Amino acid sequence: MNGLGTRSRPRKETTGTVSHRTIALDAGNYDLKFWNGAGHPRAIRSMRFQLPQGRDPVRYSDQSPLIELPDGTRYHFGTQAYKYRRQQQTVVENKVDLARLHLYACLESERDEEMSQFPLHVYASTPDPSRNADTIKSQLLGMHEFKRNGIPFRITVEHVEVEREGIGAYRYAQQLGLIPDSGYTIVVDIGGGTWLTRLIDAEGDVIDENVMDRGGSYELATAISFDRRLIDALGTTVDPAIVMDGFKSGHTYADTGLSWSLWLEEYLDPWFKGIFQTIKAQYTPYMPRVTRFLVTGGSSHLIAERLAGRKLFAVMPDPQFANVRGLYPVAEGWQLCMTTK
Template sequence: MTAATRQTKVRKPPTETTTTCALALDAGNYDLKFWNGEAHPKAIRSVRFQLPQGRDAVRFTDASPLIELPDGTRYHFGAQAYKYRRQQQTVVENKVELSRLHLYACLEPWEGETEFAIDIYASTPEPAKNEDAIRQHLLGMHEFKRNGLEYRVLVERVEVEREGMGAYHYAQRLGLIPDTGYTIVVDIGGGTWLTRLVDAEGDVIDENVMDRGGAYELATSISFDRRLSNALGTTADPSLIMDGFRTGHLYADTELTWQPWLEEHLDPWFKGIFQTVKAQYTPYMARVTRFLVTGGSSHLISERLAGRRLFAVMTDPQFANVRGLFPVVNGAQLCMTTK
């Protein structure tokens, strides 16, 4: 088949029946999380490598997809990106500017098709600042290749929620939010952490977004510890330490671990977060009936909070926000076929 024939196929007019599906997208600093309302949400490590034109890609998978843009630019996302040198880490970049690429990485075929219309439900720490830019990046027609397949996707609608509020709505469905009083959502992510003060009606009445201070800050602190760098014989990479937070605190595929002295770094990091929370919300504390702790890095402190009456730590916290972002109508997922 010629290139011209392929192009004609990709640009075929919409059929009479157009399927509009929905995707919740939580493009985090550590993971890109996404969910279409079925099975379990998925995640792709939020790291990528831009391949030079003369470089062949290593093996790609759904969990580590290869994206090709119409101009031939290629990006390999996920864990496979570590097989190249000089990867780009989302945690030290502007996520808003990467919105389109992150969407492409997370778009899998819908019912076997790569041409469809879709509604996107996304989140950002500061919607007032970033919502318009995210919509501008995502709305409209997108043509690209993912893992060798040609996609033609029309984004018809983009809804942008405060990051962390998805987890709040999901916790409500699970019965974790009291009917009265205030809830403080503490969302600890890879690059940032944030808080939302929510009243019994679900209104956000105060909030705080810390641009830094998430797990990457803890990982950076550990990377400077001579006990690790001396054992490695070189400087430790904070991004590999972040990976180790989920794999028994091991550094990459070595047997080196910071577990015996983790507490020395974890304790001040933990106290720094919750002292800030207490200082900001002191006037409201008497009415707080729940601290909801969530986010992909909250597992680092879950043991410290176990058994505390006011605290609820989300199970599977990595995906709590994306689950809550997905629209639910009468308990059913929102994905419909329209004539």
């Protein structure tokens, strides 16, 4: 792929008076993760419903925002979209084309603001920047006007950086001391729609990589959705998106109480083996120099138990938000305090 050899250095953001806001945005196929550098990163379920002009919205909130464009088009994001008859799932779309809408969904207003008006710097990621970075930048740079939960926004995006997905997690792992100071690290980022790997040397250079456009947890959920045991118990077709939700809530299907936990292993084992057999095949020449497998991404919890106690493996804490934390610019003082072990 293009762009190999790019160094994954922590960025610096100048200190002093800040005249703009900054947001790190990891727009995933399952959820939209974002962080302004304070508190805990937030997430919005990556689905939406486009409301007809004559339709009133259901209740909206910061976790499930209502976006209105200047032409009157309205989109309801997040889990509240389940309350409409049909939803649009990002996992089956090209999320690059949705960069502008995803940014709007993730821009929260300050308390008691009647109008949110500010310059903005955006730090985003995509699986393949060489293919998608220019498209994302063209959507985001410049002036934007919209309403979020009824509050008018007028923002000017002055600066956009687009990084490889997974590099943010590597940078955050450095801050946590999870990256050895010698040898190569393989970042394994398992998401909702995709999974990817980056081979990174001790200097932070990406020397090889692989992006699988499919094969994330949506593929696992789709396989489970065709199982007769679940279909027959439910009495109708199974929605893979709801199965994906179940991966984070006891492997149950919505509020039905139906569970696939007793036979999950039949699907999880080949899914897991397929990922790591692909990794082994690609990186065999480098394996003698690999000192860490860094496992991250919103779906990595599905395999965390399998990797527990394995010497070379480290599963990121709070892996859903590891990438977005590392995307946010590191203040110079913190950068100087970063350690590795």
